[in-house]
Amino acid sequence: MMVLLALIRLGDEAYGVPVARELRAIRGRDVALGSIYAALERLEGKGLVTSSLGEPTPERGGRARRFFRVTKEGLRQVQATRRALMALWRSLPEHEGGKA
Amino acid sequence: MMVLLALIRLGDEAYGVPVARELRAIRGRDVALGSIYAALERLEGKGLVTSSLGEPTPERGGRARRFFRVTKEGLRQVQATRRALMALWRSLPEHEGGKA
DNA sequence: GGCGATTTATTCAACAATGACGAACAAATG
DNA sequence: CATTTGTTCGTCATTGTTGAATAAATCGCC
Numbered sequence: 001m002m003v004l005l006a007l008i009r010l011g012d013e014a015y016g017v018p019v020a021r022e023l024r025a026i027r028g029r030d031v032a033l034g035s036i037y038a039a040l041e042r043l044e045g046k047g048l049v050t051s052s053l054g055e056p057t058p059e060r061g062g063r064a065r066r067f068f069r070v071t072k073e074g075l076r077q078v079q080a081t082r083r084a085l086m087a088l089w090r091s092l093p094e095h096e097g098g099k100a
Numbered sequence: 101m102m103v104l105l106a107l108i109r110l111g112d113e114a115y116g117v118p119v120a121r122e123l124r125a126i127r128g129r130d131v132a133l134g135s136i137y138a139a140l141e142r143l144e145g146k147g148l149v150t151s152s153l154g155e156p157t158p159e160r161g162g163r164a165r166r167f168f169r170v171t172k173e174g175l176r177q178v179q180a181t182r183r184a185l186m187a188l189w190r191s192l193p194e195h196e197g198g199k200a
Numbered sequence: 201g202g203c204g205a206t207t208t209a210t211t212c213a214a215c216a217a218t219g220a221c222g223a224a225c226a227a228a229t230g
Numbered sequence: 231c232a233t234t235t236g237t238t239c240g241t242c243a244t245t246g247t248t249g250a251a252t253a254a255a256t257c258g259c260c
Contacts, residue, residue, distance in 0.1 A: 005188035016209065026184050035247050037210065042245070056255060061207030063254040082189055084126050088105035089182055116236065135220045137237065142218070156228060161234030163227040 002027070003039045004078050007049065007070050015054070015065040016040070040068055048074030102127070103139045104178050107149060107170050115154070115165040116140070140168055148174030 006022040007014045020036050043049045054065045070078070106122040107114045120136045143149045154165045170178070 002184070002188060005185070005192070009188065009191050026187050031246095032248050033210080034212085034249070037212095038246075038248095041211090057208095058256085059208080060256045061209075061254080062256075063207090063209055065209070078189075078192070082185075082192070084102070085105070085182075085185065087126050088102060088109065089178075091109050092105065092178070092182070131219095132221045133237080134222070134239085135218095137239095138219075138221095141238090157235095158229085159235080160229045161227080161236075162229075163234090163236055165236070 001078065001081055003036065003043065004048065004070055004074055007068050008075075008078070012067070014068050019068075043074070044068075047071060048077060101178065101181060103136065103143065104148065104170055104174055107168050108175075108178070112167070114168050119168075143174070144168075147171060148177060 002023055003019060006019045009022065010018050016033060016036055019040075020031055020033050023031050023036070040049065040051070044051055049068050049070050051066050051068050054067050056062055056064045102123055103119060106119045109122065110118050116133060116136055119140075120131055120133050123131050123136070140149065140151070144151055149168050149170050151166050151168050154167050156162055156164045
């Protein structure tokens with residue numbers, strides 16, 4: 001779920017490394033790159049994302065990147081899950097911010 | 101995640117069967133009771149929920165129920181995940197006809 | 201200008217955790 | 231003792247997670 005959302009956010013800069021960075025930032029804890037690629041692999045297998053190899057960039061270590069894009073079906077499923085979660089946490093005693 | 105949210109929603113009527121019903125309703129597909137109990141078991145192992153055995157009810161087949169309650173830590177984690185997801189799908193190209 | 205060190209990026213192999221199910225078991229009432 | 235409500239068990243598939251291996255590019259430098 002979060003990987004799919006990260007891909008959407010990243011748009012056409014969506015490849016392994018930035019996805020990891022994105023998740024690390026938002027979840028506040030580290031995530032190995034291997035995890036990301038494994039997830040992407042499986043998502044592609046299910047047809048929720050597609051991938052295409054880009055061209056190398058003229059930077060030190062700038063080898064070719066594999067870009068990912070969420071498919072129509074992928075977006076559909078993200079939205080379905082989003083709706084389900086929304087419905088469930090409507091009654092959540094949220095905004096715990098200052099108190100506990 | 102969804103099991104935790106269902107427990108919160110159900111309040112003091114939170115035991116296996118209603119949780120399954122809740123999820124079935126919101127996700128639109130069936131879920132085996134065994135799955136629910138397995139999840140509850142694991143959540144309790146992690147200290148995210150506690151359980152207590154209730155008294156039998158005077159109905160046909162009204163055997164004792166095992167009630168579950170989300171712990172402080174459980175609530176904390178639910179909210180953390182909620183925040184992370186919220187942050188991620190801020191840029192989601194949704195809102196296209198809320199007709200579902 | 202060639203060659204190894206360095207950097208960015210992806211792939212691989214393995215294992216732990218979670219999701220899911222059907223069947224077995226338990227305890228109540230009729 | 232048949233039926234009903236509820237929980238537990240055994241098992242397998244899927245997903246999460248990691249560390250190490252591999253790949254492909256540039257840089258320094260002689």
